Amino acid sequence: MTYSTQAPGDKQTHNQRQADIFNRKTEVFTAPLPEEIKQRLARIVDAVPDLGPDSRIMDVGSGTGCLIPFFRDRGVQDILAVDLSANMLAKAEESYGSSSTTGNEPGVRTWVGDVESVPAFQAPFDAAFFNAVFGNVFDQREALLRASLLLIPGGHIVISHPLGKTWHEQFKAASPEEIPLPLPDGAMLQDLCRDLPLRVRQLVEEQDLYMALLQVPPAYLLSAPIMLEGRVVEGFGRGSTQMGVPTANIEPGPLKDKLEGLPLGVYFGWAQLDAGQDEPEQDLQVHKMAMNVGRRPSIEDGTDMTVEVHILHTFQTFNFRGKHLRVIGTGYIRPEVRFCRFQELIARIKTDLGVSKAQLDMPEHIRFKEHRLFHRG
Structure with a gap:
């Protein structure tokens, strides 16, 4: 690897710190989104082809659920919102309701934990989204591996940030405990996926938008x-x-x-x-x-x-x-x-x-x- 894919310290301490930070910040993420951010979030969801009523989505780092309205605009009904912050997910449930934990009924389900803790019975998913969270995970390679094992063959992973990589790097420099890891560039992505069942399909690095589309090869x-x-x-x-x-x-x-x-x-x-x-x-x-x-x-x-x-x-x-x-x-x-x-x-x-x-x-x-x-x- 050309850079560290793992945050400093141990996973348990890291996850607890992330949960504490975002439990305190929950109200910040309930404010209405600017129109330009909504447009970028719609673009992020639209990066995955063929999403529709039969699709199953895992939204990693879902927070209060900013992507959920855009999943629903595509007709998606079955969504698992994953986050370390119980307070954030509680707000998501208030806004979008919740279905049964086992997923027998389409709707929004929640899972308090990281992607590595999501059990196999919640899968399989057609797509997994890491929006504004990939720099916060403990181990980026492990997160991609565990997500890929929960996807169907041909399924997609989207890594994104609606404020762009430059903003992300500035925030990371100012708050390394909150964001310990960078958003990977093209070479880093290829390194991350080198021994994973994933291929890089698209990388967008615009001033105000970062988005990488990965895919488990069909079959x-x-x-x-x-x-x-x-x-x-x-x-x-x-x-x-x-x-x-x-x-x-x-x-x-x-x-x-x-x-x-x-x-x-x-x-x-x-x-x-x-x-x-x-x-x-x-x-x-x-x-x-x-x-x-x-x-x-x-x-x-x-x-x-x-x-x-x-x-x-x-x-x-x-x-x-x-x-x-x-x-x-x-x-x-x-x-x-x-x-x-x-x-x-x-x-x-x-x-x-x-x-x-x-x-x-x-x-x-x-x-x-x-x-x-x-x-x-």
Whole structure:
């Protein structure tokens, strides 16, 4: 990174300080907005295409809800307002009402906390907005990662400020505790998204408006497929014994050149095991797979590079050691994440497998099943 994406200190202290600051400032944000600000807020919401009555929005740092009228102008009915300030969200509820916490009814729901605390049951969302708040979060990369995991494939993230980057930098210099982080320029955005499932679609840096539009690729499709093959080596046994996820580990050494510079994380695509002619024909076919390329940060001995492939097929035997495996990665779900609890890791792996299985039914991915890598001779 060319700049720090994380505020000084620890997250709990930072979040409490932000909550205290904006709880005290609540009345300031209830004043009527100038017309020129309203026009910029409308432009920010309009940056996301195809918003309508069926869209679900997460408004991070919603405050008293300044974007909500503009979501409603687009026909959006289902909105989750997220903020660390309970007082701010209480004002939003007074102005716009509230629906059930679980989201069974369209309307405005509220969540007191940061984006990292938003539970999966609130998702999925079509878009997430960080308006006038991205400089206030504790960790910008982590905020984008957690938001991206709550979006549908093809969903958008908007980072914006209706007073512009110059105003933001001046306020940041005067009040670093309130705004500890900058609004990222183009190079910074590319750095932030380098290993995230996000692409930069638009960046506006006008005198009175900052706006960045990011997108989770439709179907999580990679810009170019990843082709790997090699000998299956013995893994750590955790896939089948601890996680219920049997894996085939490709020997990483010979793949060094192909893995260099590759984002570490969870991919999906297709795999074919060269199990020998004596194996059942079905076991020799091309099957769906999910693949982790990385260092297993949630595992104690996670230091060496591994290529762990879970083939979504029930084989006659799970003893793949010594056999040859060919894979094509066509989609990318997320970078490696350190989970504090093993149960959280298991739950996320199961989610990744479910996403992989579903997305591989999409035409963008199915076509790679017939790739020549799998049909030599």
